[in-house]
Amino acid sequence: MTPYAELCVTSNFTFLTGASHPEELVTRAAELGLEAIAITDRNSVAGVVRAFSALKELERLQGEAREAAEAAAREAPAIRSQSLTDPSSRQRVAQVPPGAAPLLPPDQPLPRLIAGARLVLTDSALHWLALPCDIAAWARLTRLLSLGKRRAEKGACHLTRADLHAACEGMILIALPPDPLEPDAPRANPDAELREMLRRCPGRSFLGAAPVYDGRDQIRLDRLAQLSQQTGLPLVAVGDALMHRSARRPLADVLTCLREGCTIDNIGTRRLTNGERRLKSGDEMARLFHRYPAALRRTVEIADRCAFRLDELRYQYPDEAQNGEPAQDRLARLSREGLHWRYPSGPPPKIVHRVEKELRLIGEMGYASYFLTVHDIVAFARSRGILCQGRGSAANSVVCYLLGVTEVPPESITLIFERFISKERGEPPDIDVDFEHERREEVIQWIYERYGRERAGLTATVIHFRSRAAIREVGKVMGLSQDVIARLSGQIWGWSSSAPDEDRMRDAGIDPTDDRVLMTAKLIEEIIGFPRHLSQHVGGFVITHGRLDELCPIENAAMDDRTVIEWDKDDIDALGLLKVDILALGMLTCIRKAFGLLVEHRGQRWTLANVPAEDGTVYDMLCRADAIGVFQVESRAQLNFLPRMLPQCFYDLVCEVAIVRPGPIQGGMVHPFINRRQGKEPVEDLGPAMMEVLGRTYGVPLFQEQAMQIAVVAAGFTPAEADRLRRSLATFKRMGTIGAFRDRFVSGMLARGYDGAFAERCFAQIEGFGSYGFPESHAASFARLVYISAWLKKHHQAIFTCALLNSQPMGFYAPAQLVRDAREHGVEVRPVSVNHSEWDNTLERRPDGSLALRLGLRQIKGLREEDAAWIVAARANGYPDVESLWRRAGVKPATLERLAEGDGFAALGLTRRDALWAAKALQAPKPLPLFGGDGEGGIEPDVILPAMTLGQEVVEDYLSLRLSLRAHPMELLRPRLPESLPHSAFDKVPHRHRITVTGLVITRQRPGTASGVIFLTLEDETGTSNVVVWTKIYETFRKAVIAGRLLRVTGRLEREGVVTHLIAETVEDLSELLFDLGGAVPVLGPIQSNDGRADETRRPAGGSRRGSAAHHPREQAKKLFPSRDFH
Structure with a gap:
């Protein structure tokens, strides 16, 4: 095999250009037997550590294979043996499924990784491959890149030739000139720039020669060789690879379209003409450069000079000595x-x-x-x-x-x-x-x-293509209509990372056998997981x-x-x-604000450390699942588990936080734990050593620390070995590192007298933690905030709700549910008022000494805090009308409209329509004191506007405030839904009885470990219902479950203690009823009036400013009554 090092490789961390992951490129380089591979992304080193980690993993796999070979005393097998023919290279190569190991003999040398960058300068037609030879050169490269990135906007890098000249010491620099066969190539004339670099970096400057694979490569190489002789820069071969295999060529074209803003049908000459921009073996490159063998040899010579390795980087902590004290x-x-x-x-x-x-x-x-x-x-x-x-x-x-x-x-x-x-x-x-x-x-x-x-x-965090973004962007590139794209993406749940399958396509009315649709689906699947940006x-x-x-x-x-x-x-x-x-x-914001309100209204000073501990009334409240707004235990799963757990002390909360997690659920720990806690099954005696570890959790491991302790006391691990076990549990699905620990664990327990089946069961439970298990220490930290927030809710509901609303967005529930919960706990909630509300929600003392909650101006959608500050500062003893607020606060008429839409003028005796009419009569952006009242507000004749119905008022409340103090939508729709049982009647329904309920969807959950099960929370005027949608029902009623805002669900009511669930059998989307909530007048369109000013024919007189009802009612319902979805 001809020795060859690939010195120019673009990974997909050159966003929307490279068509392969760094890991794929390194693995393929190993398969091809390359001497080295340089990851050279455009003005970036974002992908090099991933390549470094992939190489380390290959080393680990080879080490395991060598150990296995030595143990078996026979010829070492390949790590994998399945192979096929790659049509792009006509070679027998490994078939490597995602995440699998490549076909590598244990004794085959792995390629060296060269960490570099492709420098694109603002004042040069040349690209420069910068390959640092040592750690000092790496430091200069990263400082150079930082300089260019800090002087540009996010995602850009502005570097000049002067910048490169100043930083080039210790770097191998390979120039990539424009294609000499392009018509405008002579105008580029890089000779002078190349000679200047040779003068500044003698012995470290080279001229790169990259084939284009258009049938003219020998002429192209001759021209480049001539340029090499003219300038004195030695010629070196580069592949300029964009992908690890030619099969990624269609994806590379899609990425080009995304980058250039075109479709696949008008990509033109920007399309790759073939799949040759892939990694190649030394033999393939030798055939291409058969007339210039020195250019090929130099690749290995350069790789040998690039001695820098990423593991040379040494981190030094900041020196925190003070006043001479070490x-x-x-x-x-x-x-x-x-x-x-x-x-x-x-x-x-x-x-x-x-x-x-x-x-x-x-x-x-x-x-x-x-x-x-x-x-x-x-x-x-x-x-x-x-x-x-x-x-x-x-x-x-x-x-x-x-x-x-x-x-x-x-x-x-x-x-x-x-x-x-x-x-x-x-x-x-x-x-x-x-x-x-x-x-x-x-x-x-x-x-x-x-x-x-x-x-x-x-x-940084890497933003990857997920399903919806992939469908939208690839679909657009492939020429799918917006309607088709919308239907396809509408089939995807949340942050899914899978492409739409044939069933999803058929559900969206798309023919999955169509060639273009098939190609689009394949490309969507490939691009999912690709980095989009940092x-x-x-x-x-x-x-x-x-x-x-x-x-x-x-x-x-x-x-x-x-x-x-x-x-x-x-x-x-x-x-x-x-x-x-x-x-x-x-929640910390909420608690701090609650502590401040306690000082202000109760004269009490509390901190995280001195809130009264172990208050029995707090635990009683939690046992009733009265936990709306309480940190960590307000989800539907936690609210269902609290009455089963019946927490009585702080450590119970620690267990509560940890157990409703994917790890314990996957490990099969929940049912044994709760059954033993409730006395339904005995606690198994596991011996003194094990019970010392698991006694507090009824013999069931819940925490990562317990997994480590079991390994130490029962399997003979050292603490350090136990920690390695913990780390392997977090990565075994991705890295496959659990096998050796299983054997060590089981044999260790057998040596200490434990039964083999019991040892296997212990390890299976620990393995169930995966990457989801909670450390006990982490659960305890969160449990402390659970207790403090529960204590605030129990003893200071009005203060707690006020603090929650002032800390939004946060938590599991929207303001509407938080306000409803407060009212159900006896808190009076007062509406937004321009004469009483501050920006934040506030508390007002009632005659009996209790506190009422006044909604703040922040609840009005679209109102700016700055405008609210002017309104509060200028109101003195109050505003008598809309115009006085405009004149004194100096806000724009648009702000007055927001206030009117939020019914903020009700305390002035103005209806929503009256206030909006008055606001629209004011046309100047702000009052002009010099001219007093002339011409700014005009003279608005008295107009008698029709009163709004209750339904219209509720709709406008939700549109502006996202809540209503008047009525719940279901209260108004109840007469139209006689078959639907209100939540308050559930207590009278026998177990397993079939019922129908209807309600607003306030939350949707699809836990990662729930095997596709979806949990819905439906709210009506009497309470909230828990709905379980099993996978088959979800697949049948997918559209309604994903997109519906008002659902009618029929199913069987199941009861376990005080916890009730409705197991869905059918799901109907009734969102269109919300469109008619306001009665005869379309509630989402403008309310028209024939009365108007002399200078206009028609103008809106109602509370709505949302425009026509041109969109589908279901889509409008999403905006009117949004749910909170958790994936």
């Missing part, structure tokens, strides 16, 4: 101080011992600065009154508790420090901290200010002691004042870089 000493001092303020009566000896152990290990690992970094971030937040709390595995650390990073007392849970830091693992810890979602930006900007943009950056992670920060932009390029984010590195969390984990997660949590 970081470790400062951490020890802060921990000692934490012992005093956390345990004013003295810390338990066990805690003191744990602190000493943790500090010793932190010192050995050199992590003190990291802990201090997180401490300082949390300290800043607290200094600004921003609520925050650490979560995740960090709650396994007593030091984190003493530093104030976490809030869960260590003695309340089982601590396994190895879950957080492992000396053997040698990886940095990962501390996640939740902050108030409305004030997290203050923390983010403080981090930038303290460390500088060159030392701190948010990690976005910013929800809060992962990388902070360094030195320059971050010498590790990875930094670019501008779409949000102002934010910068992002090119790598995502998996990339930085693969390279061992530290990340601090600065996360946003809406």
Whole structure:
């Protein structure tokens, strides 16, 4: 085989250009026996770590194959053996299904990975492949890319020749000139630029020669060889690959269409003429370059010179020493101080011992600065009154508790420090901290200010094509009509990652046997999972002691004042870089606002640490599943589980949070746990060692820490080995790493006297965690917020609801359901009023001393906070009419219309229509004081407008406020639905009796582990009903289940204790009834009046501003009564 290194490869991280994943490219290079492969994306290194990880995985697979061969003492089998003929190369190659290993003998050398970039300059027709030879050159490359990205808008990079000249030291630079056979090629005239680069980078500058495969390649190579002689740059062969196999050519054309904004029918000469822009073997390249063998040899010589490897990158923590006090000493001092303020009566000896152990290990690992970094971030937040709390595995650390990073007392849970830091693992810890979602930006900007943009950056997140986006974009490229695209995408549930199958196509009225439809479906399936662009992670920060932009390029984010590195969390984990997660949590915002309202209205001061613990009335409330708005336990699944769990203490909440999760469900742990807790089955005695681990959870493993402890006490694992088991559980579906641990686990239990079947069952339960199992420490952190929010709801419902509404968007339920729940708990809710409402929802004292909730101006759709501030500031003793508000507050007439539509003038004695009529009479953008009342508002004659029906008022309430205090839509529709049973009558229905219910869909859930089952919550005027839609019923009534806003469901009512479910048998979409809710007048169209001003013929007199009812009623119902869907 001819030695060859491919030095020019474009992955799909050159967005909408490359047609293969980095992993596919590396795997194919290994199959082809290439010496090396360079990932050279356009002005980017975003895909190189994925290629690096893929190469590491190939090394692992080869190592396992070698061990198996040695153990079997026979010839090593190939890792895979299935093969087929690749028509693009006429070779026998491996057939590699997605995620499978390639056909590689254990002794075959793997290709080296060269991390580089293809530099496209703003002042040059040449492209330059920049391949760093050492770590210093890599630092210069990433700084160069950061320079170009920081001076451009998101997604762009502006670099010049001067920038490249200044940074080229230590890099191999390969020029890719314009095609010399193109008509305008002579005008490019790159000679001078090539000679200049040769002068600046002697011995490291080359001229790349890439075939085009149009029948003229030998002429093209001759021209390039001539240019090489003229300029002195040695010629080097490059494949300029876009894909790993030629089968991706149609997808490459689709990507070109997406990039260029054209369709496949008018792509013209931009289409690839063949599938040759794929990776090729050395023998194939030797045939193409048979007249220039030196160009081929140079590829290997260059690869040998590019000695830099990504695993050379070394992360250095920021130095957090202060006033000459070393970081470790400062951490020890802060921990000692934490012992005093956390345990004013003295810390338990066990805690003191744990602190000493943790500090010793932190010192050995050199992590003190990291802990201090997180401490300082949390300290800043607290200094600004921003609520925050650490979560995740960090709650396994007593030091984190003493530093104030976490809030869960260590003695309340089982601590396994190895879950957080492992000396053997040698990886940095990962501390996640939740902050108030409305004030997290203050923390983010403080981090930038303290460390500088060159030392701190948010990690990226890769936005991939999912089903709906793939259908829309590929369908448009392939020439499908908008109607067909809409019908196809309407068949997809939420964030699905699968292409529409034949049944879905038929449901959408599309012929699945049509050739173009078949090709479109195939392309949709291929593009799903492709990266679309980079976005910013929800809060992962990388902070360094030195320059971050010498590790990875930094670019501008779409949000102002934010910068992002090119790598995502998996990339930085693969390279061992530290990340601090600065996360946003809406419930912390809600709790902080509730604490503020308690000070204001009750004179009580509370913190996360001093809310009264173990309040029996709080647990009683939760046992009744009275938990709307309560953190983590307000979903339908949790509300159904609470009456079965019957929590009585904090640890019960920890279990509650953890058990209604995919991990325990997949592991078959839910039913044994609840049956044993309820005394329906005995707790199996597993022996003293196992019961010490599982005693509190009735012999059932619920937490990741328990899986680790079982491995230690029952299977003889060391703590470090147990941690590796935990990590393999999180990746075994993707990486296939669980087999060796199974054998080790089962044999370890057998050696300690456990039964074989029992050992297998234990491992099966642990394996069920997959990547979903909760750490006990994380569940405890969340359980604390469950308790605090439940305590607020129990004792201060009005305050809690007010805080929830002022913290939107957050949580499981929309404002309409939160307001309804408050009213059902006896809270008076008062409407929006221009004379009483602030921007936020507020509380007003009633004569009996209780608090009423006044809806705020923020509830009015489309009203700006700035306009609300002017309205509040100028109202003094109140506004007598619409015009006075306009004149005094100086807001635009459009703002007055928003207020009228929200019925904000009702307290002035004006109906919605009267107020809107008055608002539309004001035509000037703002009043002009100089001219008083002349001409601005005009003289509006008195007009008697027809009164709105209750149905019309309710519709307008929902359109403007997303809720109504007047009536529920089902209350108005009930006379038209006599067969539908109200929710309040469920108590009288026998178990398994068939009934029909109708209600608004307020939530839809399709958990990933529910085997396609969908859970609906229907709301009528008397309550909410839980509906279970099994897979077959879902497939039959798919359109209604996915898109309906008013559903009529017939099924059997099943009862388990106080929990009731309706098991759906038929589902009907009655959304069109919502269109008629207002009576004879179309509620979503303008209400016309014959009365008008002299200068107009007709004008709207009603409350609606939504235009005509031209759209389908079902689509309008979606906007009128939106549901919250969870996938």
